[in-house]
Amino acid sequence: MNLTQSPMGKLILSVLLILLTSFYCFGQQAKYVFYFIGDGMGPAHVATTEAYLAATEDEIGFQKLSFTNFPATGFATTYAENRLITGSAAAGTALAAGQKTTINTIGMNADRSKNFKSIAEEARDNGFKVGIISSVSIDHATPASFYAHQPTRSMYYEISLDLPKSGFDFFGGGGFADPYKDNSVSTSVFEIAGLSGYTITSTRATFDSLQPGHGKIIAMGTKLESSGALPYAIDQNDADIPLEEFVDKAIAILDNENGFFIVCEEGKIDWAAHANDGASVIQNVISLSMSVEEALEFYYQHPDETLIVVTADHETGGLSMGSSRMKYDSDLKLLGKQKISFQNFSYLVDSVLVKKGEDKPTFEFVMGLVDAYFGLGGTNGSPLSEEELEIFYQAYLHSIGEVSSLNGINYGGYNPIAVTTTDILNQRAGIGWNSYSHTALPVPVFAIGVGHEMFNGYYDNTDIPKKIAEIMGMQNWSSGELK
Amino acid sequence: MNLTQSPMGKLILSVLLILLTSFYCFGQQAKYVFYFIGDGMGPAHVATTEAYLAATEDEIGFQKLSFTNFPATGFATTYAENRLITGSAAAGTALAAGQKTTINTIGMNADRSKNFKSIAEEARDNGFKVGIISSVSIDHATPASFYAHQPTRSMYYEISLDLPKSGFDFFGGGGFADPYKDNSVSTSVFEIAGLSGYTITSTRATFDSLQPGHGKIIAMGTKLESSGALPYAIDQNDADIPLEEFVDKAIAILDNENGFFIVCEEGKIDWAAHANDGASVIQNVISLSMSVEEALEFYYQHPDETLIVVTADHETGGLSMGSSRMKYDSDLKLLGKQKISFQNFSYLVDSVLVKKGEDKPTFEFVMGLVDAYFGLGGTNGSPLSEEELEIFYQAYLHSIGEVSSLNGINYGGYNPIAVTTTDILNQRAGIGWNSYSHTALPVPVFAIGVGHEMFNGYYDNTDIPKKIAEIMGMQNWSSGELK
Numbered sequence: 022m023n024l025t026q027s028p029m030g031k032l033i034l035s036v037l038l039i040l041l042t043s044f045y046c047f048g049q050q051a052k053y054v055f056y057f058i059g060d061g062m063g064p065a066h067v068a069t070t071e072a073y074l075a076a077t078e079d080e081i082g083f084q085k086l087s088f089t090n091f092p093a094t095g096f097a098t099t100y101a102e103n104r105l106i107t108g109s110a111a112a113g114t115a116l117a118a119g120q121k122t123t124i125n126t127i128g129m130n131a132d133r134s135k136n137f138k139s140i141a142e143e144a145r146d147n148g149f150k151v152g153i154i155s156s157v158s159i160d161h162a163t164p165a166s167f168y169a170h171q172p173t174r175s176m177y178y179e180i181s182l183d184l185p186k187s188g189f190d191f192f193g194g195g196g197f198a199d200p201y202k203d204n205s206v207s208t209s210v211f212e213i214a215g216l217s218g219y220t221i222t223s224t225r226a227t228f229d230s231l232q233p234g235h236g237k238i239i240a241m242g243t244k245l246e247s248s249g250a251l252p253y254a255i256d257q258n259d260a261d262i263p264l265e266e267f268v269d270k271a272i273a274i275l276d277n278e279n280g281f282f283i284v285c286e287e288g289k290i291d292w293a294a295h296a297n298d299g300a301s302v303i304q305n306v307i308s309l310s311m312s313v314e315e316a317l318e319f320y321y322q323h324p325d326e327t328l329i330v331v332t333a334d335h336e337t338g339g340l341s342m343g344s345s346r347m348k349y350d351s352d353l354k355l356l357g358k359q360k361i362s363f364q365n366f367s368y369l370v371d372s373v374l375v376k377k378g379e380d381k382p383t384f385e386f387v388m389g390l391v392d393a394y395f396g397l398g399g400t401n402g403s404p405l406s407e408e409e410l411e412i413f414y415q416a417y418l419h420s421i422g423e424v425s426s427l428n429g430i431n432y433g434g435y436n437p438i439a440v441t442t443t444d445i446l447n448q449r450a451g452i453g454w455n456s457y458s459h460t461a462l463p464v465p466v467f468a469i470g471v472g473h474e475m476f477n478g479y480y481d482n483t484d485i486p487k488k489i490a491e492i493m494g495m496q497n498w499s500s501g502e503l504k
Numbered sequence: 505m506n507l508t509q510s511p512m513g514k515l516i517l518s519v520l521l522i523l524l525t526s527f528y529c530f531g532q533q534a535k536y537v538f539y540f541i542g543d544g545m546g547p548a549h550v551a552t553t554e555a556y557l558a559a560t561e562d563e564i565g566f567q568k569l570s571f572t573n574f575p576a577t578g579f580a581t582t583y584a585e586n587r588l589i590t591g592s593a594a595a596g597t598a599l600a601a602g603q604k605t606t607i608n609t610i611g612m613n614a615d616r617s618k619n620f621k622s623i624a625e626e627a628r629d630n631g632f633k634v635g636i637i638s639s640v641s642i643d644h645a646t647p648a649s650f651y652a653h654q655p656t657r658s659m660y661y662e663i664s665l666d667l668p669k670s671g672f673d674f675f676g677g678g679g680f681a682d683p684y685k686d687n688s689v690s691t692s693v694f695e696i697a698g699l700s701g702y703t704i705t706s707t708r709a710t711f712d713s714l715q716p717g718h719g720k721i722i723a724m725g726t727k728l729e730s731s732g733a734l735p736y737a738i739d740q741n742d743a744d745i746p747l748e749e750f751v752d753k754a755i756a757i758l759d760n761e762n763g764f765f766i767v768c769e770e771g772k773i774d775w776a777a778h779a780n781d782g783a784s785v786i787q788n789v790i791s792l793s794m795s796v797e798e799a800l801e802f803y804y805q806h807p808d809e810t811l812i813v814v815t816a817d818h819e820t821g822g823l824s825m826g827s828s829r830m831k832y833d834s835d836l837k838l839l840g841k842q843k844i845s846f847q848n849f850s851y852l853v854d855s856v857l858v859k860k861g862e863d864k865p866t867f868e869f870v871m872g873l874v875d876a877y878f879g880l881g882g883t884n885g886s887p888l889s890e891e892e893l894e895i896f897y898q899a900y901l902h903s904i905g906e907v908s909s910l911n912g913i914n915y916g917g918y919n920p921i922a923v924t925t926t927d928i929l930n931q932r933a934g935i936g937w938n939s940y941s942h943t944a945l946p947v948p949v950f951a952i953g954v955g956h957e958m959f960n961g962y963y964d965n966t967d968i969p970k971k972i973a974e975i976m977g978m979q980n981w982s983s984g985e986l987k
Binding site for chain 2: 064065068072076081082083085089090091092093094095096098100101102103104105106108336339340341342343344345348349350351353433451453454455456457458459460461462463465467474477478479
């Protein structure tokens with residue numbers, strides 16, 4: 022029977038819709054909310070990942086991620102109070118507090134005279150358990166915007182001290198960027214958080230042992246970068262706790278009859294995009310997709326009480342699935358030849374190049390690394406043209422300090438060899454970048470669960486937490502002054 | 505009374521929703537359908553236009569276009585049967601016939617052995633009046649996909665002969681790209697269409713006189729480019745008939761009690777994007793927005809019977825609202841200084857430069873044109889840096905034939921002076937381009953009216969006509985062989 026065609030089908034559909042409608046209008050609210058933020062993730066980052074996944078199976082097309090099948094889709098503008106192209110602090114504050122603010126401001130109004138109350142703080146005051154997760158340091162701008170109130174995002178230590186004050190139940194992912202305030206204080210944020218009742222874990226064993234009833238938790242990755250971030254997804258190995266495990270753990274710890282509110286940021290999509298490192302962007306978008314998968318598993322058990330929203334704070338890099346070099350062609354599968362992140366490759370190149378007073382490694386040696394880790398040139402990789410080799414050679418000269426500035430090329434401030442390598446690989450794969458910075462492009466919004474319809478449309482990023490608060494039954498939340 | 509909170513409010517809402525639901529399930533169909541296609545219009549083209557409009561009023565943010573407030577928003581993938589980055593023929597066929605096909609194929613299956621029946625042909629056979637409008641030539645790939653069936657898009661003459669065969673009631677906008685088959689036939693498409701009963705207009709007076717009852721119509725612009733296209737929006741003047749007037753006329757001619765199906769393509773968004781001409785892209789997106797405005801006026805009179813869908817066939821240029829030069833800054837207002845399209849500027853530069861056997865104009869003379877038409881350098885415009893002047897000088901040398909290829913720069917095949925001018929203006933304004941070609945980025949979909957909810961989500965471009973057909977009550981349409 023065709024439900025939309027036959028009279029009986031229409032009758033059945035109508036009755037079902039009437040029941041659903043009544044149910045919705047008479048108090049359907051989200052008790053469990055997941056708020057995922059892909060930092061720097063524009064529509065192109067999502068689509069390129071999907072097309073890459075299809076390409077690895079030799080298919081032309083798009084392989085859906087966990088969240089791109091969600092029934093609701095929208096676009097959100099991201100501009101800051103004082104700049105069309107936003108930053109993570111102003112954008113994080115918009116997503117957390119539903120208010121525009123100035124660049125670099127965390128959880129405060131534009132002139133930094135008042136604190137906004139974030140939706141996470143409101144959720145806490147309404148009896149929800151709250152979890153904040155990030156793949157970069159937990160005091161980084163995006164996660165910080167949900168619990169901290171500081172005039173500038175670079176005040177990492179002060180931001181980290183706001184963390185235990187929040188009283189949120191779970192923090193997970195990265196560690197702290199500046200736990201000792203550049204060694205100027207004797208009491209680290211670890212001790213202060215400990216005194217406030219937080220259990221802090223940084224090993225697999227202690228992480229695995231975490232259970233409900235352990236009190237408030239700060240669960241950090243086992244191997245953090247100097248920035249306090251988890252390694253790039255492309256660089257992680259079995260010893261690392263991937264982002265999705267933090268989501269899984271948060272669900273286990275926070276699940277309770279009063280509900281929970283979990284924020285999870287995949288922050289390294291942005292970092293990889295700043296460096297125009299396409300392969301690392303893709304692996305971190307996959308990391309986000311797998312984290313959303315954990316939330317979806319929970320959703321399937323509680324479909325009438327759960328809401329999952331996936332969005333971004335801004336687009337980074339002006340990514341495009343098309344490059345001037347490849348014109349109408351693409352070879353996305355090539356990105357699979359990249360073995361380590363741009364960042365790790367930079368460390369590697371720096372470690373062999375920057376040895377003052379010693380003999381520098383030869384150009385051939387450096388190109389051997391490019392071949393080994395990116396499959397470009399040499400015996401294993403795709404051959405390099407003479408023009409490409411010349412571009413590499415200029416980068417080499419720049420790297421070893423023989424030339425300080427070449428034709429105005431500054432390599433975006435990144436390691437010249439590394440940035441040249443990813444640039445050539447990306448161009449050959451058929452993806453292009455416009456900038457090493459953020460852009461003002463609207464970001465996508467995907468939603469499933471209670472009230473998901475509200476996320477269809479084209480709106481502003483400040484509307485997103487307002488919609489979520491309404492669906493959580495927190496209509497009284499006004500993102501004004503902190504009480 | 506808060507309708508979503510108070511018990512009485514909820515009751516009222518429920519009853520309303522029940523009535524709406526019942527109405528929908530028992531036969532609500534779209535009688536009047538508008539299908540707008542912004543050729544090459546990705547999310548960035550839409551957003552940049554909105555941000556530009558805000559910037560002209562010295563506001564940081566986005567000024568809504570007629571269609572960006574629509575309640576339904578979606579994303580559509582665009583890949584072709586045999587290439588990730590599609591072309592207008594395969595994409596047009598997907599949007600017209602709901603089927604993937606190969607690059608350059610018009611209205612036929614992948615191996616070009618069978619004709620697809622387009623949604624426009626199905627609408628005709630279901631009693632709807634049909635109108636096809638385009639700002640480029642009416643036999644160009646996108647409009648052609650709705651009425652023609654030819655193995656390749658470059659067969660303009662053969663495509664144009666399919667036009668009168670379609671029997672559609674109204675064609676409007678551009679003319680024909682090759683009406684005499686490169687002067688190899690004595691009977692032009694004009695005569696053939698005339699013999700088939702079409703009235704053809706190409707002046708303002710005859711256009712204005714068109715009324716219902718005049719029979720089948722081909723209404724062309726008053727001043728067409730050699731390609732058969734209407735001038736770029738930025739180049740149009742009072743003597744031109746703008747795209748929105750063709751929509752307005754189509755409504756007047758086609759309005760009847762059996763309903764109509766109108767396709768309107770703004771094809772020059774794509775052409776401007778190929779040339780990376782940001783200001784012209786913006787003016788043509790505004791042209792599309794004004795055309796949708798005409799449909800909206802009709803919608804407001806028939807809200808329960810009208811559907812408006814606005815989408816694109818693919819993204820062109822890898823546009824981004826952010827440039828490597830400006831990093832986090834933007835100055836979109838600068839684009840307002842551009843007085844003519846890249847295309848017209850190319851003609852102008854060519855006309856003064858390409859005079860074989862004569863004295864070439866000086867570099868200073870050429871830069872005077874750049875100043876006059878783009879406000880760059882000279883006495884009126886923003887000063888140019890030495891580096892920028894050097895880039896212009898290299899382009900000048902290339903233009904006058906002193907150098908045939910410079911450092912591998914080929915200016916995308918465009919006029920070197922013109923492409924350098926728009927590139928520098930765009931970079932300064934804070935918009936960047938990745939390619940002179942199409943990209944594989946998903947395109948936005950906006951919908952309002954009957955059944956608009958169906959356009960939320962993330963789906964494929966082939967789904968769009970299927971959704972429209974369902975809403976039009978043409979469930980029996982299968983986009984297979986032409987009967």
